[in-house]
Amino acid sequence: MRSSIFVKKGLICIAILSSLLLVGCHSSLDQSKPTADATIQASSEISHYQSIIDAANGTPSAEALRAYIAQEPLLKDKVNHQKNIDDFWQMLISLPAEQVQKLAVRADENVLQGWIDLLDLYHNNYQDPAALQNAFNDWKIRYPANPGVKTSPTALIQIIHQSSISNNPKIGLFLPLSNNGKIFAEAILQGFLDAQKGLPIDPTTATSSSEQNSPNSDPVQSIIDSITSSSNNVTQENNPQTPSLVIDNAPINNQQVKVYDTNTQSIESLLQQAEQDGITLVVGPLLKPDVLKAIQINTPLNLLTLNELDNDKMPLKNNVCYFSLSPEDEAVNAARHMAKEGKQVPLILIPSSPFGERIANIFAQEWQKLKQTPVRKQSFGNIDSLKARTAQSTGIQMIGTPIVIAEQQNTNDTAEAIDAVYIVATSDELSLIKPMIDIATDSRTRPTLYASSRSHQTDLSTDYYLEMEGLQFSEIPLLAGANSTLLTQANQRLSADYSLIRLYAMGIDAWLLANHFNQLQQHDIELNGATGKLSVNSNNCVIFRTLPWLKFKQGKVQLI
CATH class of the missing domain: 3.40.50 (Rossmann fold)
Incomplete structure (x- = not known):
């Protein structure tokens, strides 16, 4: 009897244990299935919203902003979550004021309304980091559930902490x-x-x-x-x-x-x-x-x-x-200056090198924006090849190959005569190129000649100045005479080496820009630097330099 009881008890225990195991397994399976489904669904939603963001390609829009907001709570990875907040904020502050005003916030969009209110506080206080800090603290009290409270935009926090930089x-x-x-x-x-x-x-x-x-x-x-x-x-x-x-x-x-x-x-x-x-x-x-x-x-x-x-x-x-001493800046300056002087059909003379091609393309892109007409280019070789051409007395003809750029609207080449030549050359090269242009052109129809600062060097003779009569060139303000005392100081320090003086001027402007870093980040700045008039004209915060232009006249140089 007793053994039978033990057997029965054992069977009962095994049955109970088996039931528990089956329930546990069943429960585990039931719980894992919705978890996996939720993960797949979240991943799909993240991809959907990312496709909307990618389609915007950085251009601010209400649709992209709402996609960022919808995607944010789905991102569990800390890095991706911060990137979402940072990219959203960058797009929001890039949104033109008129678009902000037109952005209709629905009654259920408390998050978007919070961000827009923060944007308003930001625009009113970004030049005063302490005031921005106080405004941000008040905002967090009013919008405690906004994701920006827990994960604040990096750019906003950097500005708040930049009072020491200012x-x-x-x-x-x-x-x-x-x-x-x-x-x-x-x-x-x-x-x-x-x-x-x-x-x-x-x-x-x-x-x-x-x-x-x-x-x-x-x-x-x-x-x-x-x-x-x-x-x-x-x-x-x-x-x-x-x-x-x-x-x-x-x-x-x-x-x-x-x-x-x-x-x-x-x-x-x-x-x-x-x-x-x-x-x-x-x-x-x-x-x-x-x-x-x-x-x-x-x-x-x-x-x-x-x-x-x-x-x-x-x-x-x-x-x-x-910030750089970009020769591309000079090419853009040249196109703008020549267009302002009413030129219509430019030729650019460049060295036969990747550098020359790059400058020609930058010049043509800017000219397309200004005039919507093609630019022609002609390349030249090294000093020896230029001397050989000089010996042949053939000169440099005013012809060239049209530069075709992707965004060009008008691809029809013009049959009009060249009325302007932009020369990217050293002083030694220019001393050979200009006489060859003079030989090949009639004085009455000769195009206006322009050159980059590469041609302006130290120790140029009076004969060189006379030979360059009428030619215009761009130069940094320090070497264009903006501060004669500072130029004397630079000459003394660097033995009047113009190449090094330009870098010396760059050092001056780096200090100037460093002390205006807040304004640089907001693209709200224009400074008179030693290397040019400094401004920001790019979403990437690239400093652009506008250069003055000078002209050789009767053996001297004068500001235009």
Whole structure:
């Protein structure tokens, strides 16, 4: 009997246990199925909303904004969620005011209404980080459920934390101060530090040469002293004096600038070190490969790079602006200047190289926007080939191949005579090219000649100035006579090497721009720099330089 009871009890326990296991398995299967289905559905919805965002291609629209908002709660990955918020905010602040006013917010769109209210606070306070901070705090109280409370836009937080950048920036300067690029980096560093101390405005405020080159306990200045041991008294006979041009003075800041040599460590290591050093703004790097590395690193630091990349390699990043001595800027300047002077049929003379082709295409693209007519191009070889052509006395005929660009509306070449020639050449090349144009053209119908700053160098003879009669060229304000005292200082420091002086001017403007970084990010700036009139005309925060134009006349140079 007892054994039978035990058997029965055992069978009952096994049955109960089996039931529990079956229930558990069944329950597990029932729970996993909707979880998997939910994941698939969420993934599908994310892709759907992303397709709407991608179709907008960065162009602000109500549909894309709503897609961002709908996608946001579905993104569980922290990085993707932050990217959603950042991209949404960037599109929202790019939305023209009239479109914001027309954006009808439905009664159930509390999230969108919250963002629009924040946008209004942002536009009213972005130039005052402290006021923006207070407004943002009040906004978070009014919209506690808005996703921007928990995950705030990176660009907004950076501006709120930038009061130190506006008033007293802690700057790290990334330059290749050893090996490759050393001589160029030193010229930029010299201009940067001179601007930090304050630029001379007139002869009565200029610092004497002995004071400029006196020993300094600052280790950064020691770097500079090594390249300024010799000074030249350069004649200013042919340098233009044009008081109508000015160079803005940037705020004087006695805080030490920390310099990092980009040839000694990786860019990633240097950015980490700069962050540990309390740097708030990095100026640099200078070399393109280093710039590419810097923008690919997800650093919280603001970057004012000293070079730019191709458009497809410059992502829209709220903490990055690009500044360079871009020859493309000069090509755009040339097209605008020639169009303003009423020219209709331009020819561009370029060196036979990828550089020449790039400049020709940039010029043609800008000309298409201005005149909707084709540009012709003609290339030339090296100095030896130019000398051979000179010996043949054939001259340079006013003919060329039309440049075809993708967005060109009018592809019909014109039969009209060339009335303007833009020459991209060095001074040695130009001294051969201009006479060959003169030989091949009639003085009564000769086109107006224009040249880039590549042709304007130091130690040009009076004969050269006379030979260039009538030719116009673009030049940076410092070398165009905007501040004669500053130019004298630059000549003394850099032995009147125009190539290095242009980089010295770049250093001056880098300091000027660093002290206006907030405005740069908002594309709300126009400064009179040493390298040109500086503005931002790109969503990628690329600095554009508008250059003055000068003309050779009777052996001298005058501002146009």
